[in-house]
Amino acid sequence: MQDGRVPEAGLPDSRSLPPLVSASSSRADHIRLVCSLLAAAIGVVTLFGWLTGMEALTSLRVRYIPMAPSTALAFTLLGFAVVSHARTGWPRVAATVCTGFVALVAVAKLIEFFTGHRFGFDELFVADPEQFGLVRKGRMAPLTALNFLLATGALHCVMRPRWRPYAGIIATLVTAISVVVLLGYLHGTPFLYGGSVIPVALPTAVAFFFLGCALIAASGQDCWPLRPLNGPSAGSLLLRWFLPVVIAGTIVNDYLQTRFVVGSRFNPALISALATFAFALLISAIISQVARIVGRRIDHAEAERNAAQEATKVLNADLELQAVLADLTQSHEELKRAQLQLIQAEKMQSVGSLAAGVAHEVKNPLAIVEMGLGCLMSQPDLDPESLGLVHREMKEAVSRANDVISNLLDYSSSKELDFRTSNLHLVVERALHLARHEFTNRKITVVRSLAGDVPPCKIDSQKIEQVFVNLFTNACQAMPHGGTLTVTTAVKSLTAEDVLWAAGDRSGSRFRLDERVAEVKVRDTGSGMDADQLARVFDPFFTTKPTGQGTGLGLTVSRKIIDLHAGRLELANAPEGGAVATILFHLR
Amino acid sequence: MRKPRILVVDDEPGFTRLLKLMFKRYEICEENDSVRALETALAFRPDLILMDVIMPKLDGGNLAAKCRAEVLLKHVPIVFLTAVVSRNEAGEEPKQIGGFPFLAKPISPAALERCIQGYLPAA
Numbered sequence: 001m002q003d004g005r006v007p008e009a010g011l012p013d014s015r016s017l018p019p020l021v022s023a024s025s026s027r028a029d030h031i032r033l034v035c036s037l038l039a040a041a042i043g044v045v046t047l048f049g050w051l052t053g054m055e056a057l058t059s060l061r062v063r064y065i066p067m068a069p070s071t072a073l074a075f076t077l078l079g080f081a082v083v084s085h086a087r088t089g090w091p092r093v094a095a096t097v098c099t100g101f102v103a104l105v106a107v108a109k110l111i112e113f114f115t116g117h118r119f120g121f122d123e124l125f126v127a128d129p130e131q132f133g134l135v136r137k138g139r140m141a142p143l144t145a146l147n148f149l150l151a152t153g154a155l156h157c158v159m160r161p162r163w164r165p166y167a168g169i170i171a172t173l174v175t176a177i178s179v180v181v182l183l184g185y186l187h188g189t190p191f192l193y194g195g196s197v198i199p200v201a202l203p204t205a206v207a208f209f210f211l212g213c214a215l216i217a218a219s220g221q222d223c224w225p226l227r228p229l230n231g232p233s234a235g236s237l238l239l240r241w242f243l244p245v246v247i248a249g250t251i252v253n254d255y256l257q258t259r260f261v262v263g264s265r266f267n268p269a270l271i272s273a274l275a276t277f278a279f280a281l282l283i284s285a286i287i288s289q290v291a292r293i294v295g296r297r298i299d300h301a302e303a304e305r306n307a308a309q310e311a312t313k314v315l316n317a318d319l320e321l322q323a324v325l326a327d328l329t330q331s332h333e334e335l336k337r338a339q340l341q342l343i344q345a346e347k348m349q350s351v352g353s354l355a356a357g358v359a360h361e362v363k364n365p366l367a368i369v370e371m372g373l374g375c376l377m378s379q380p381d382l383d384p385e386s387l388g389l390v391h392r393e394m395k396e397a398v399s400r401a402n403d404v405i406s407n408l409l410d411y412s413s414s415k416e417l418d419f420r421t422s423n424l425h426l427v428v429e430r431a432l433h434l435a436r437h438e439f440t441n442r443k444i445t446v447v448r449s450l451a452g453d454v455p456p457c458k459i460d461s462q463k464i465e466q467v468f469v470n471l472f473t474n475a476c477q478a479m480p481h482g483g484t485l486t487v488t489t490a491v492k493s494l495t496a497e498d499v500l501w502a503a504g505d506r507s508g509s510r511f512r513l514d515e516r517v518a519e520v521k522v523r524d525t526g527s528g529m530d531a532d533q534l535a536r537v538f539d540p541f542f543t544t545k546p547t548g549q550g551t552g553l554g555l556t557v558s559r560k561i562i563d564l565h566a567g568r569l570e571l572a573n574a575p576e577g578g579a580v581a582t583i584l585f586h587l588r
Numbered sequence: 589m590r591k592p593r594i595l596v597v598d599d600e601p602g603f604t605r606l607l608k609l610m611f612k613r614y615e616i617c618e619e620n621d622s623v624r625a626l627e628t629a630l631a632f633r634p635d636l637i638l639m640d641v642i643m644p645k646l647d648g649g650n651l652a653a654k655c656r657a658e659v660l661l662k663h664v665p666i667v668f669l670t671a672v673v674s675r676n677e678a679g680e681e682p683k684q685i686g687g688f689p690f691l692a693k694p695i696s697p698a699a700l701e702r703c704i705q706g707y708l709p710a711a
Binding site: 359360363364365366367368369370371372374375378379382386389390393396397 | 600602603605606607609610612642669671672692693694695696697698
């Protein structure tokens with residue numbers, strides 16, 4: 001916590017720390033409390049032992065050196081300090097005072113050890129102590145004093161945010177020293193026993209172990225040595241499992257070896273081998289168990305990660321799909337706009353070609369009329385023959401112009417129809433009758449193939465008659481050297497092909513699959529039409545006939561009439577040659 | 589002195605017939621089939637060609653180009669008479685279109701006469 005923003009005076013330092021993971025934080029706090037209370041309790045019990053003369057309370061075993069009363073007092077004070085340092089108010093002040101006091105005592109003891117000078121602090125408790133080997137009982141050991149100095153230093157660091165990272169390191173050192181001493185006791189060969197230096201008592205080592213643990217817990221999980229153990233990472237997880245197991249295993253194995261191998265009645269090698277085997281077995285069992293648990297967690301995490309990845313993938317795919325959809329929608333809109341523009345352009349072109357057609361078809365007869373008038377006016381003395389020619393040409397020109405205009409009017413005003421239930425065959429016959437001169441002149445044979453079951457249709461018979469006359473006239477003109485004109489009628493159900501045939505045609509939607517319709521076919525034995533002619537055959541003023549013989553409006557008007565009947569008029573080349581016009585009428 | 593020769597190419601027989609009747613002081617040759625017109629022109633050797641624009645099979649523009657490609661017809665002036673443009677667009681006096689003068693149909697005989705006079709090579 002290298003924190004430049006020093007907390008306000010009087011506030012507990014822990015408050016300036018960022019909140020830790022609450023569960024593990026409270027667990028560390030718990031350990032701190034329990035361990036420091038245990039250390040303090042050992043101190044209190046030892047003091048009680050000294051006061052009552054119960055030696056077992058001060059040394060745990062009679063042949064071991066007892067804990068000095070000054071040491072016991074120091075543990076009591078430090079235990080209290082570790083408990084209360086995180087609080088506010090007087091407990092914190094008291095903790096600071098206690099820490100300072102213990103540090104002073106420790107420094108004094110070290111000075112005593114190195115200089116031989118006596119401050120007489122231990123003498124306050126035990127004025128005339130018994131001997132324990134070369135040393136005297138009731139005196140604080142130098143190693144104990146050193147460890148106290150380290151412990152107070154650690155606590156001091158805990159209470160200073162900026163120094164707290166060092167608290168864990170120092171506290172670990174305190175614990176390590178206590179462990180070394182404890183291991184000596186465990187092996188039956190206590191550290192420094194038999195020498196002139198006061199050894200560390202067993203309860204002292206135990207109390208230091210607890211105090212060290214409390215200080216490590218107090219140093220916080222964001223500092224070494226707790227930091228690597230903390231957190232959800234796989235490394236921390238493994239460390240949390242393996243570290244205690246390995247330490248405990250090693251210590252137990254060590255203890256067993258020293259206890260049973262040394263001075264045993266059995267073969268030491270055998271015992272040693274057995275102990276090693278048992279240890280290996282124990283460690284393997286523990287590790288396999290740990291691996292199972294940790295492995296399961298790793299597998300679980302892996303599965304979660306994969307699921308998350310899949311979810312991300314699906315999400316990405318979804319996003320991509322949405323982008324594509326947006327693209328398509330935009331394209332569709334653009335296409336629709338383009339289509340509308342195209343339709344508009346086509347309409348304008350149609351209007352344009354209509355106007356140009358009208359101009360050409362009407363102006364040419366007008367030019368003849370004007371030229372004729374010019375002749376009559378400039379040459380009053382024309383011979384009768386020439387006069388007749390002028391009259392004829394002018395009359396014909398006027399008639400042609402009139403035809404063009406009438407057809408155009410038909411084209412534009414054919415919206416008003418007079419629908420009546422009529423016999424289609426009668427209409428066909430009337431049209432054939434009207435066109436009979438054409439057939440005779442061009443030596444055309446008419447073949448009728450009329451079905452008997454065609455029911456009456458609701459049509460404007462005059463307009464339909466006009467359509468038939470148009471179709472017959474066209475057929476005749478397609479056969480200048482004679483031929484056969486076949487009129488076929490039938491009632492049929494529309495096949496998928498018939499409906500498909502209408503795709504792209506605006507009349508396509510008018511007919512449904514399997515619908516019963518009346519069909520009239522007009523087929524000639526002429527030369528048929530090429531693709532270009534077929535494509536333009538319904539365009540206004542499109543004609544293949546010589547000038548003056550057709551207005552190019554016949555089929556345009558015919559289709560218009562059939563459209564108004566919600567029917568369909570199509571022109572195609574017949575498979576057997578010639579052209580065939582097909583008309584479909586609804587039967588309803 | 590021979591009469592100036594004028595070839596009239598138009599798919600309207602009525603028009604060419606009346607034109608011939610109207611302008612008797614010229615030697616007029618009618619041709620109603622544009623495909624045959626070049627042949628006719630080479631045989632007739634006109635001093636001026638009056639030509640419709642919209643004709644079946646071969647239109648006036650292509651025919652004029654063919655005439656220009658012939659050595660004998662290269663210098664013969666060509667005037668278009670067309671019903672496609674209106675008189676308002678063309679006006680009474682000939683205007684140029686693709687290097688050729690043109691007049692709008694219907695045209696008054698007087699305007700046509702003026703035009704013929706204007707384009708006939710000086711006799």
